[in-house]
Amino acid sequence: MSNIFSKVQNALDESRILVLGTQVLVGLQFRSALENGFESLPFHTQILKLIGLSLLLLALALFMSPAAYHRIVHFGNDNNDMHDYVTSIMCLGLFPFAIALGLDMFLVGEKLFNATKGIVMAGATSLVALGFWYGFVPLKKRKMKKPHEEHQHNTPLETRVKQVLTETRVVLPGVQTLLGFQFIAVLMQGFEKLPETSKMIHVISLSCVALSMILLMTPAAYHRIVERGEDSESFHRLASIMLLAAMVPLALGLAGDFYLVLEKTLQTTGGALIGATLMLLLFFGLWFGYTSYKARQIRSAAV
Numbered sequence: 666m667s668n669i670f671s672k673v674q675n676a677l678d679e680s681r682i683l684v685l686g687t688q689v690l691v692g693l694q695f696r697s698a699l700e701n702g703f704e705s706l707p708f709h710t711q712i713l714k715l716i717g718l719s720l721l722l723l724a725l726a727l728f729m730s731p732a733a734y735h736r737i738v739h740f741g742n743d744n745n746d747m748h749d750y751v752t753s754i755m756c757l758g759l760f761p762f763a764i765a766l767g768l769d770m771f772l773v774g775e776k777l778f779n780a781t782k783g784i785v786m787a788g789a790t791s792l793v794a795l796g797f798w799y800g801f802v803p804l805k806k807r808k809m810k811k812p813h814e815e816h817q818h819n820t821p822l823e824t825r826v827k828q829v830l831t832e833t834r835v836v837l838p839g840v841q842t843l844l845g846f847q848f849i850a851v852l853m854q855g856f857e858k859l860p861e862t863s864k865m866i867h868v869i870s871l872s873c874v875a876l877s878m879i880l881l882m883t884p885a886a887y888h889r890i891v892e893r894g895e896d897s898e899s900f901h902r903l904a905s906i907m908l909l910a911a912m913v914p915l916a917l918g919l920a921g922d923f924y925l926v927l928e929k930t931l932q933t934t935g936g937a938l939i940g941a942t943l944m945l946l947l948f949f950g951l952w953f954g955y956t957s958y959k960a961r962q963i964r965s966a967a968v
Contacts, residue, residue: 670824673743676731676751677828681835683728683755687762690769691725692842694718698926699855710772715930717768720761722919722944725839727758730951732832733912736905737956738963741825746963759798767791826896829904833881836908840878840915847871847922855929862934863925870921873914880911916948 767787774783884904924941
């Protein structure tokens with residue numbers, strides 16, 4: 666049986682795979698709202714695109730949350746709780762991703778054929794995804810033996826450094842995709858039609874995401890230039906702080922551009938503001954609220 670260090674590392678690597686798979690669709694969903702063809706879509710299709718984007722952002726928030734959980738709850742140490750959390754989050758996040766994938770397939774089917782064929786294509790896509798991602802679970806559970814309890818809190822420094830860098834790579838793809846969209850968005854024709862308020866929110870969001878990328882790249886620069894590639898407790902602390910700090914402006918940037926898409930689709934400032942605020946609360950609640958609550962709970966139980 667793999668030791669807990671290897672299991673947590675594999676779980677983080679798998680989270681990174683899921684983020685990489687999600688980031689492209691998130692970027693395309695943001696961009697589609699500013700494409701010329703978006704306004705010609707039926708209103709129900711625009712709403713479905715909006716729902717798809719919301720589901721993808723939910724999946725992205727879930728897939729990125731292990732980084733914050735590992736840093737805040739366990740200070741980078743490995744144990745069964747961390748491994749179980751990543752496993753649960755991956756199981757939760759794949760479901761909204763599969764539905765969002767089907768919604769995007771509906772748009773293709775409706776655009777090329779008709780609404781009926783779009784529904785068929787959407788349903789088939791989501792069912793195939795759900796079947797491959799969840800269908801093997803009942804079969805495997807019948808054969809699995811319950812693993813023995815394995816507790817480990819004194820994770821070696823080398824392992825903790827490797828994992829904080831892995832967690833940085835988990836968050837970074839979402840940042841780079843959004844930042845790329847934000848830079849290209851100002852050159853799109855749909856951007857010119859936005860209200861001045863939305864344009865300014867976009868600029869603020871772009872600045873937040875740029876700051877997030879700078880913070881995420883800081884550990885690599887520090888490790889090479891200052892530490893000369895050597896592992897140290899000070900580097901581990903710095904990398905952990907930079908990772909958590911980067912997730913704050915990232916959440917603000919994601920919520921800001923979500924406001925842009927909402928305002929473009931719903932044509933109402935109030936509704937867009939409420940939706941963006943709820944999305945921001947989702948990010949902060951999942952990344953910092955729940956993790957802080959869990960950390961306090963564990964500390965209280967240890968006393």
